[in-house]
Amino acid sequence: MNIRKTKDLFMKNSIFGIAGFNIIIVFLIFLFVFTNSMKFFTEFPMGDFFMGKEWISLSEKYGLLPLFMGSFWVTLVALGISVPLSLITAIYIAEYAKPKTREGLKVLIETMAALPSVVLGYIGLYVLSNPIKEFFGLNTGLTALTGGILLAFMSIPTMVSISEDSIRALDKSYKEASLALGANKLETIIKIILPAAFPGIFAGIMLGFGRIIGETMTVLMVTGNAPILDAGVLSPVRTLTATIAAEMGEVVQGSTHYYSLFAVGLVLFAISFATNTIADHFIHKSRKIMGK
């Protein structure tokens, strides 16, 4: 009897300790990225980092703007493709598809999410880049557009599944009231269901955005790795994430260059933190609407 009580108490305390450890881990991640970034800012002026127009590590120029623009162009393309596609796909799956089709589509969409980013990078290099090069008559097919298309593909599963969940979770009374008042199915979807499901859909878009901005291997492989400020959709770019991945392998540990990559990491950390907080807020809001 006593052994059982002791074991119970022991497990209670162990579980508490393990749960608390999660908080420590997040704290440690933040601490290590933050302190290493601060070491960078003691050696390099913060203004030159955030406003710098060139990133040339060999000549000690660590300007964030070209990397930021790289992420911007890739994200713009990706969102431009994935937001409308995901929204329409979610409407189709939630409102029009037959149960069998729905199950099949969901398995395919999950498979889409399961493809490793290095696989999409490979597809970009060996399948997608050449047609893009030929079609637009470019010198290289490794552009922001190529990366954006692949990242759109990668963010569609997140956006579709969260949007679809929030559409399907809506109370039936919304739909029935609208249909009873004489609206047809399409009017009900556009004027009633979409507005009511908006918080959930928006949360899905934010989480998809988080995946796009944080994706590393695909953009490293297919966007051409050129940190240029006045780039555009059809030129090679270099994103924030790809910069870390491309340069961390060859830096001297403890050098300014080494710490600069942590500063880029801190910027990414801040963006993803903001994105998640907003998404989380909207998820709670949508649960409230559904009365859960």
Add this chain to the structure above:
Amino acid sequence: MSILKGKGEKIIENSIKAVGLLSILPVVLILGYIVFTGVPSISWEFLTQAPKDGMRAGGILPAIIGSIYLTLGTILVSVPFGILTGVYLVEYSKDNWIRRTINLTIVNLAGIPSIIYGLFGMAFFVIYMGMGASIIAGSLTLGIMCLPVIITATRESLLAVPNHLREASLALGATKWETTWKVVLPAASPGILTGVILSISRATGETAPIMFTVAAFYLPFLPESIWDQAMTLPYHLYVIATQVPNMPKANMDGTLFVLVFITVGFNLLGAYVRTKFNKRR
């Protein structure tokens, strides 16, 4: 007459159906490409030999073994840790600041880009803890990355376990831990298992977090201990696709196929477990 009525309705509805089907076309094409180029490139030698001639010949055995070790290490780190945290959140905690903080940290851990895990793993495990680039440093990094999915899956599955099971067990004189271990966790296990499989599928395919924590560029031997570097499938694919000039295409297609076979296979297994579980409920 609105555009949403009559003829307009039909046209728009058909467009929705077409676009809905169109958006999943790429995944079908990609899988088709991988299978058609990959299968002819696979041979027994390819799967069981070490790479030769600067990776341009031979097989990918060290990368397969390295990925298996790393995945096992990730499971050892993330599964007990993630499940017990989920147990704390549902079975043990009250609605206090600790529970709210943990829930908040899970949300944020889930959103951190994988390259940040790589940065952290390198700065903390590899350098600060002095582990060096090794299987253990990589497993810990990937294990932390898997935590949010496993914790969330555990939490949701435990919440779905009806309370009368707990009450019956406690009424029979079982302690809280005995109830959790022998009654609640078994009832929640299919949902937890799905979460575990899905997060492991993701971890096996990840490259960014392991680039600086474990992955070896070219190491034609099998790792001997958890303190060794190792080749892994995703990093090997990255290396041969971008860093090795004149790489034979068949070799890359074969590696691609093996990697996708494993990750998508895990994923389908997860989907299967979940469907079975949903039917039973």
